[in-house]
Amino acid sequence: MRRGQLTNTSIVIVILAGFFALLSFFLDQQVIQKEDTIRNIEIDIQNKIEKVNELETNITTILMLEDRVQLMTNYYSFFSTLFYKISLKLEKDDDFKKHFTSYAKNYIDSFIKVNTSDIIIDLNSLRYDLTSMSFYHYKYENKAIKKKVNDLFLFENPLKDSILKKIEDSDTKAEEFSPDEIYEIYKSLFQINKEFAISIEKLNDISNYFDKEEEKESNELDLFTVKGKKEKILKNYFILISILAQILSLMMLLFLFKNIIKNRIGN
Numbered sequence: 019m020r021r022g023q024l025t026n027t028s029i030v031i032v033i034l035a036g037f038f039a040l041l042s043f044f045l046d047q048q049v050i051q052k053e054d055t056i057r058n059i060e061i062d063i064q065n066k067i068e069k070v071n072e073l074e075t076n077i078t079t080i081l082m083l084e085d086r087v088q089l090m091t092n093y094y095s096f097f098s099t100l101f102y103k104i105s106l107k108l109e110k111d112d113d114f115k116k117h118f119t120s121y122a123k124n125y126i127d128s129f130i131k132v133n134t135s136d137i138i139i140d141l142n143s144l145r146y147d148l149t150s151m152s153f154y155h156y157k158y159e160n161k162a163i164k165k166k167v168n169d170l171f172l173f174e175n176p177l178k179d180s181i182l183k184k185i186e187d188s189d190t191k192a193e194e195f196s197p198d199e200i201y202e203i204y205k206s207l208f209q210i211n212k213e214f215a216i217s218i219e220k221l222n223d224i225s226n227y228f229d230k231e232e233e234k235e236s237n238e239l240d241l242f243t244v245k246g247k248k249e250k251i252l253k254n255y256f257i258l259i260s261i262l263a264q265i266l267s268l269m270m271l272l273f274l275f276k277n278i279i280k281n282r283i284g285n
Contacts, residue, residue: 025277025281027277028274028277028278028281031270031273031274031277032270032274034266034270035267035270035271035274036267038263038264038266038267038270039263039264039267041259041260041263042260042261042263042264042267045256045257045259045260045263046260048253048256049253049256049257049260052249052250052252052253052256053253055249056246056249056250056253059242059245059246059249060246062242063239063242063243063246066235066238066239066242067239069235070232070235070236070239072152072156073228073231073232073235074232075152076152076153076156076228077225077228077229077232079151079152079153080153080221080224080225080228081225083144083148083151083221084218084221084222084225086144087144087214087217087218087221088214088218090137090140090214091211091214091215091218094133094136094137094207094211094214095211101126101129101130101133102130102200102201102204102207104126105123105126105127105130105200108122108123108126109123109197124191127195127200128191130200130203130204130207131184131185131195131203133207134177134185134203134206134207134210135185135186137207137210137211138175138185138210141171141173141210141213141214142171144170144171144217145170145171145172148170148171153167153224153228154167160227163223163224163227166220166223166224167220167224169220170217170220170221171213171217173210173213175206175210176205176206176209176210177202177203177206178202181195181199181202181203184199185203
């Protein structure tokens with residue numbers, strides 16, 4: 019065998035060594051690409067987690083607000099009716115009236131006045147608190163839901179301005195209200211109290227909207243998580259096969275040297 023000349027076996031070994039070296043290089047490039055893919059998936063997962071957390075926070079806020087409103091409407095529904103019935107009995111039922119002092123009707127009418135004032139204050143307070151809640155500022159794609167959010171606790175007071183001024187004036191005494199005005203106030207309590215019920219219905223719709231959004235985002239998060247796991251497994255396979263290819267390439271080189279030495283000794 020002349021120097022520099024390779025046998026057929028040596029040529030095959032060189033080809034195999036080159037193939038495994040190229041395979042290892044190719045797999046290393048695949049590992050780098052998979053790392054980029056996994057990094058992007060992890061960013062998507064983090065974004066989805068933040069989105070899901072935001073939606074869950076909105077759902078919790080709405081449910082707490084709904085409970086608060088429900089307590090208010092139950093309170094006003096009960097006491098507004100109770101106070102007016104007592105006031106009516108004190109006005110028209112002499113037998114009922116004799117069990118109370120002469121100031122009883124004024125006290126009860128004062129409760130009706132205060133109740134009306136409180137319900138207006140509570141509605142305005144709810145509206146004010148609403149504007150500081152996260153779901154109020156959420157970017158809604160559904161225009162119908164967005165309108166329901168914007169309309170929450172907005173109401174038109176059914177009372178005449180003259181009666182409303184008396185109610186808002188803390189110095190106004192109950193006896194200054196006529197029976198007709200007390201009746202108008204009583205009726206207005208029901209109409210204003212309806213705003214709580216209307217708002218509860220809107221809050222239910224808004225909550226359902228966020229439930230669906232949260233479910234959709236959670237499903238997408240699960241898909242990203244599964245995809246991320248698959249990409250990590252694939253990357254690990256590439257790393258293992260790349261290491262194996264490097265080992266095989268080195269083995270081919272060892273076989274090549276062995277074959278060259280063997281041939282030289284033989285010659």
